[in-house]
Amino acid sequence: MSDTSEIFDVLIVGGGVNGTGLARDAVGRGLTTILCEKDDLAQGTSSRSGKLVHGGLRYLEYYEFRLVREALTEREVLMDAAPHIIWPMRFVLPHSPEQRPAWLVRLGLFLYDHLGGRKKLPGTRSLDLLREPEGKPIKDDYSRGFEYSDCWVDDARLVVLNALDARERGATILTRTAATSIEREGELWTAVLKSEDGTSRTVRARSVVNAAGPWVENIVRNVARQNSAKRVRLVKGSHIITRKFWEGPQAYLFQNTDKRVIFVNPYQGDLTLIGTTDIAYKGDAGEVAVDEGEIDYLLKAVNRYTKQQLRREDVVSAFSGVRPLLEDDADNPSAVTRDYVFDVADVEGKAPMLSVYGGKITTYRELAERGMDRLQGYFPRMGKGWTARVPLPGGDMPGADFDRFERDLKARHAFLPPELAHHYARLYGTRADRLLAGATSLSGLGQHFGGRLYEAEARYLMANEWARRADDILTRRTKHYLHMTPAEIDAFTAWMDRQEGAEAA
Structure with missing residues (x-):
């Protein structure tokens, strides 16, 4: 089946948090918008995150001050937009002098408290872990700690809420529909969208936004047959789920011996979410899975700090995702920037393709807003950014x-x-x-x-x-x-x- 009667302003490829955020922003600015996703919404990276809206405390060590500031600012915006799926969480950080001196931790937390114009969340405080209840599950070797604020997010629902709002504003959202061919024809793109039942739909669009995450390079090179100097580095991040082994609503952040940090968060009432790993990944992003080495790594990192020693049989579930980070040639996967970059290519000022490289869930809304701003010159009548002021579906409390x-x-x-x-x-x-x-x-x-x-x-x-x-x-x-x-x-x-x-x- 083929339908080329309608010309859309924007065709978005990818139904993760960036793609749905871009669809919501675009249609709200008055652009006719269609989004296709080859699987279910959030089936890839966007449902396999650490489920945090956070500034990225550890990014300060890599001097990513702008990224941290922007993420902390977005944290406040998103709390207002979706208070049902995003809420504050306090994190306890036991001090381990073998990894970082106390003055450095204090400095980092001071910056974290003040870089982003924090208004809603309480600031950092010092803890005597031997006396205060937050220290009860922690080994007595760690007597000193700090407590700071970040936020929890239901990542997959965040994606769905953006898609819902986009659809209700007039966007077309097609799930389980892959873009198998995207070609420039004069001032338009012609795309063949194939659903999993084998039927095809041909659409035309004035612009294409490539938000395919781990598959962004495949869309550029193989589907659209374009060239780009930008590359993606795939980094695998795995999480394990165990029973919750402490009392109280607080989460924990443990410094590991390799200078990475491990989040240990309350999850689904009586469970614990522990992650994440950072491993260079070369395989099919759709086939990523947790391996036993990663499980051992996470258990060892937690057991270094906790009185209750977790064993392999305590792991009730696990999941793994692939982060599509912008390749910056860093030797250490943990040092690869979590910032995002846009690549815009057109022909004589027409038929642009905007490809999104990198990004993190916390800054998805800002990414979408800036991405659509990059297309402003192609759509002079396009409205201004608006999403910072409007709640997501269900968040109008x-x-x-x-x-x-x-x-x-x-x-x-x-x-x-x-x-x-x-x-x-x-x-x-x-x-x-x-x-x-x-x-x-x-x-x-x-x-x-x-x-x-x-x-x-x-x-x-x-x-x-x-x-x-x-x-x-x-x-x-x-x-x-x-x-x-x-x-x-x-x-x-x-x-x-x-x-x-x-x-x-």
Whole structure:
């Protein structure tokens, strides 16, 4: 099937955080926008991050002051935009004099507190780990520590919320649809978009934005057959999940013997997310997986500091992602810049292709805004940047006050168990009422698949958030897979397969 009747202003390739952020920004400026993603939204790097909106404390050692300042500024913006999926977290940093002297740590934290115009989050404080409760899980060898602020983010939902807002403003979002050919034809691009069922759609666009992440070079060289001096270095980052082994809401940051840092964060209530590694990666980005050496590395880094010694059997799950960083020829993968660069190529001022190299989840909104600014000259009537002032779907809470919103939601739906109400509030924010519409009891939510997953949520995600497979729901739209048995996951997968089969029929 072919349709070349419509000419879009912008064709975006890539449904990760950068691609969906660019789609939202573009359509909000008045540009007709279409986005294609070869898999599910956030299926690659954008659902496999450390799930933090942070300035990048360790980047200060590489003199990335501008990057840290911009990230810290964005941290404040994003807290207002999506208070349901982004919230403050305090990090405890035990001091290890073998890695960094105390004065250097204090200086870094002072800069971290002041570089980005911090307004909402509390500043750094010193800790006596032998006396204060935050030191209870830490070995007595580490008597001194510091506590500072950053933020947690549900990374995959951040991607979906940007896609939702883009669609509601008029953008076309195509998942499981690959760009197989992109060619310049005069002042336009002609692209062939092929869905996984084998059908093709031909579209024309005045510009192309290549936000394909680890596949950005493939789009430039093989799909669009263009040249670029920019290169991507793929760096593998892996995380493990264990049971939570301390009391309190605080997270921990451990300095490792190789001078890297390891985050140990509360996760999904009773779990712990530990990461990350930094390893040069040469394989297929779609096949990346955690290896035993990485698991051993993370366990050893944590066990150096904690009284409770984690073992291999304590690891309940793991995931790995590939970061598409701009190649800057640094010898150490950890030293490769997390900054981003745009490459814009056109022909006589027409038919530009903007390719995105590098970036980090914290600065995705700013990246999108600057990326569209780079296209301003090609679209003189394009509006100005606007996303810094507008909440994401579900985030339109008075004063960005999540706690008050959650209390009101629980009062309106008193039949919900507290943990289930919290789950809906966190994932859907002010749109939770849409999911719960008409339900006055748990039975009104339909079939219970296990954990906190009910049929009403699954159907809402299928109808509104591009979910088509069990993994779309269990792993990316939610994290229900961590709270369900293998038998429950199998049963839900079979149910989803039946829904897809019925839709196809």
